[in-house]
Amino acid sequence: MGAHTKADVAAALDAIAERPLSHVFLVACGGSFSIMLAGKYLMDRTAPDLPCDALNADEFICRSPARLGPRALVILCSQTGTTKETVAAARFAREKGAVTIAMSLDLASPLASASDHRVAYRAHYTTGESIDASDSNYAVLYALLVGLLAQRGQADLRPALATSLAGLQPTIDKAKERLCAPIAAYAESFATAPAVYTLAAGPNSGAAYSFAICVLMEMQWINSQAVHADEFFHGPFEVVDKSARFIALLGTGPTRRLEERARDFLMRYGDPGNILVLDAADLDLDALADPFRELFVPLIFFDVLWVFAYRLAAVRQKPMLEARRYMKKITNY
Amino acid sequence: MGAHTKADVAAALDAIAERPLSHVFLVACGGSFSIMLAGKYLMDRTAPDLPCDALNADEFICRSPARLGPRALVILCSQTGTTKETVAAARFAREKGAVTIAMSLDLASPLASASDHRVAYRAHYTTGESIDASDSNYAVLYALLVGLLAQRGQADLRPALATSLAGLQPTIDKAKERLCAPIAAYAESFATAPAVYTLAAGPNSGAAYSFAICVLMEMQWINSQAVHADEFFHGPFEVVDKSARFIALLGTGPTRRLEERARDFLMRYGDPGNILVLDAADLDLDALADPFRELFVPLIFFDVLWVFAYRLAAVRQKPMLEARRYMKKITNY
Numbered sequence: 001m002g003a004h005t006k007a008d009v010a011a012a013l014d015a016i017a018e019r020p021l022s023h024v025f026l027v028a029c030g031g032s033f034s035i036m037l038a039g040k041y042l043m044d045r046t047a048p049d050l051p052c053d054a055l056n057a058d059e060f061i062c063r064s065p066a067r068l069g070p071r072a073l074v075i076l077c078s079q080t081g082t083t084k085e086t087v088a089a090a091r092f093a094r095e096k097g098a099v100t101i102a103m104s105l106d107l108a109s110p111l112a113s114a115s116d117h118r119v120a121y122r123a124h125y126t127t128g129e130s131i132d133a134s135d136s137n138y139a140v141l142y143a144l145l146v147g148l149l150a151q152r153g154q155a156d157l158r159p160a161l162a163t164s165l166a167g168l169q170p171t172i173d174k175a176k177e178r179l180c181a182p183i184a185a186y187a188e189s190f191a192t193a194p195a196v197y198t199l200a201a202g203p204n205s206g207a208a209y210s211f212a213i214c215v216l217m218e219m220q221w222i223n224s225q226a227v228h229a230d231e232f233f234h235g236p237f238e239v240v241d242k243s244a245r246f247i248a249l250l251g252t253g254p255t256r257r258l259e260e261r262a263r264d265f266l267m268r269y270g271d272p273g274n275i276l277v278l279d280a281a282d283l284d285l286d287a288l289a290d291p292f293r294e295l296f297v298p299l300i301f302f303d304v305l306w307v308f309a310y311r312l313a314a315v316r317q318k319p320m321l322e323a324r325r326y327m328k329k330i331t332n333y
Numbered sequence: 334m335g336a337h338t339k340a341d342v343a344a345a346l347d348a349i350a351e352r353p354l355s356h357v358f359l360v361a362c363g364g365s366f367s368i369m370l371a372g373k374y375l376m377d378r379t380a381p382d383l384p385c386d387a388l389n390a391d392e393f394i395c396r397s398p399a400r401l402g403p404r405a406l407v408i409l410c411s412q413t414g415t416t417k418e419t420v421a422a423a424r425f426a427r428e429k430g431a432v433t434i435a436m437s438l439d440l441a442s443p444l445a446s447a448s449d450h451r452v453a454y455r456a457h458y459t460t461g462e463s464i465d466a467s468d469s470n471y472a473v474l475y476a477l478l479v480g481l482l483a484q485r486g487q488a489d490l491r492p493a494l495a496t497s498l499a500g501l502q503p504t505i506d507k508a509k510e511r512l513c514a515p516i517a518a519y520a521e522s523f524a525t526a527p528a529v530y531t532l533a534a535g536p537n538s539g540a541a542y543s544f545a546i547c548v549l550m551e552m553q554w555i556n557s558q559a560v561h562a563d564e565f566f567h568g569p570f571e572v573v574d575k576s577a578r579f580i581a582l583l584g585t586g587p588t589r590r591l592e593e594r595a596r597d598f599l600m601r602y603g604d605p606g607n608i609l610v611l612d613a614a615d616l617d618l619d620a621l622a623d624p625f626r627e628l629f630v631p632l633i634f635f636d637v638l639w640v641f642a643y644r645l646a647a648v649r650q651k652p653m654l655e656a657r658r659y660m661k662k663i664t665n666y
Contacts, residue, residue: 023384029563029564029566029567030564030566030567030568031567031568033564033567041396044386044396044398044399044400045396045397045398045399046399047399047400048399048400048402051356051384051386051400053377053384056561056563056564057563058534058563058591059534059535059561059563059588059591062534062535062586062587062588062590062591063374063377063378063535063587063588064378064587065377065378066377066378066379066380066381067377067380067381067384069381083567085563194527194528194556195527195528195556201391201392201395202392202395202396212558213560213564213567213568213569214567214568217568217569217571217572218567218568218569218571219571221571221572222572223527223528223556223558223572224558225545225556225557225558227546228389228392230362230389230390230391230392230418231362231363231366231389231546233362233660233666234362234363234364234366234416234546234547234551235363235364235546235547235550235551236546236550236551237659237660238550238551238552238554238656238657238658238659238660239550239554239555239556240659253395254395254396254397255392255395255396257395258391258392258395261666264666265666269659323571324571325571326570326571326573326602327566327570327571333566333594333597333598333601
């Protein structure tokens with residue numbers, strides 16, 4: 001993690017150190033919301049005294065949770081910092097007396113300005129810049145939550161996080177080397193699919209969701225849905241036949257069992273040539289320390305899938321970022 | 334609400350009256366999980382001292398939340414009471430020291446037996462029996478939660494619930510009369526769609542989810558996804574063109590604003606002939622008292638959509654319940 005980011009995180013945590021807190025809300029939209037699902041997973045697993053919700057920013061405002069008040073911490077995230085619902089959510093949370101921390105690429109953005117405290121992160125997806133993943137949205141979110149837990153006398157995951165952040169970018173680079181070439185072969189089959197489903201559980205749920213809605217739907221106009229690996233068996237699995245296209249994510253943690261069960265079903269009743277499996281067991285994750293091994297797998301998978309998306313876009317002759325017809329093209333909605 | 338159901342609810346609540354509680358988990362799979370989303374919405378809106386999570390049953394087990402312990406109440410639901418993940422979740426919760434209440438059609442079922450307390454509800458969807466909606470899953474879940482809140486000295490919503498339950502079935506009957514004939518016209522267009530999306534926010538999210546995964550995918554093998562009405566603008570809306578088929582749900586509560594915004598976009602950039610709108614503002618809901626007006630709308634919508642599903646199935650010549658190829662047909666998964 002870069003010195004600036006580390007200082008931002010420390011300053012935000014210092015500022016709330018004396019504040020009594022009884023709830024954490026993780027609030028964002030779309031791709032930024034997707035990382036909050038992993039943040040909630042971390043909190044659910046490790047925080048007996050800090051219940052946590054992840055909510056879409058405008059849902060958060062309308063729902064106006066009864067637990068939102070002076071004892072609530074609200075962490076908000078928007079890449080550009082201009083997402084209007086998220087900016088409004090920061091204002092709303094402060095009106096309710098909560099303390100707010102913004103995560104954004106831009107510390108001069110409306111979201112950063114609307115929040116009490118602010119932490120910058122970096123991204124390569126839409127900016128194209130070369131970053132170290134220890135400065136990514138996942139890394140910064142975990143640093144905030146881990147710092148919060150340590151500050152409150154709950155689990156001290158700081159050494160494990162520091163170890164994992166140091167090894168994260170090389171781990172991603174190796175994963176790309178291992179996976180990107182073999183999975184490129186699926187682009188031909190997926191290019192003409194009437195629908196592509198992503199499938200995951202636990203901390204991988206956000207990456208599956210983000211790839212479905214922000215990449216396949218947004219940038220390729222492909223019908224998609226992220227399906228939870230157990231919910232799969234309570235309805236969605238009936239769409240499976242030999243022509244069904246699924247991307248199945250398999251992590252390393254306790255929810256891997258759910259993902260394996262769904263993968264096994266897909267391999268049996270689908271056509272393995274149409275089932276793209278990303279399996280963390282195939283990767284060298286030795287540089288990551290528990291519990292961050294399972295918690296960084298969604299970031300690794302998303303980076304790999306981002307490369308796959310470009311391959312898919314090339315086969316479909318539909319350039320990725322240029323493909324949007326509404327987002328950043330029209331404004332009156 | 335029938336006398337038996339009322340007695341079941343009262344007995345379950347009496348049994349936990351003296352127990353200190355700091356968290357409520359709502360745990361189920363598929364269609365039963367979908368109602369838990371509305372239960373969480375009710376708790377989020379009205380319970381400052383009882384944080385609440387809604388989780389898929391097997392995710393709940395694997396996640397093993399840090400707040401699951403003797404001060405947790407776990408409400409589980411399975412129609413047949415045989416859903417293996419939900420039965421296992423009840424056992425898991427009890428091992429962790431939590432108190433469990435099962436909701437099921439069958440009080441002799443494995444789920445009911447595995448739980449500390451049990452409440453029967455009734456359903457017409459897959460059983461075909463004629464029921465009063467005050468004995469439905471939504472009604473029983475709300476009765477449990479409302480009783481819990483009153484018992485804990487939080488909001489007393491019992492009078493409003495009693496009023497609403499008395500007027501619920503006539504309200505549903507009128508809604509069906511009002512909506513079923515006009516929306517039947519959409520069946521022809523939806524019959525050949527490559528994908529049908531459902532769209533909702535707040536308490537309607539579960540109904541949209543259940544219709545997408547348990548009806549369109551499970552019983553008609555139609556590609557589908559339930560899209561949150563604000564998340565829609567952060568990716569999914571890019572699939573909208575004149576051929577896109579959406580079912581948009583519009584409720585009556587504070588999250589209606591989100592649903593209106595999405596509906597307006599769909600009407601502008603889609604073809605209104607392919608956008609099926611169910612609008613609670615068109616219904617006579619006078620018999621329902623706040624906050625149960627918005628909270629029973631998803632049940633009303635689901636009942637209306639259930640009729641629509643049969644119309645769709647007739648056009649597609651694909652009978653509803655007979656259409657499953659895996660569920661209740663194969664067992665080794």
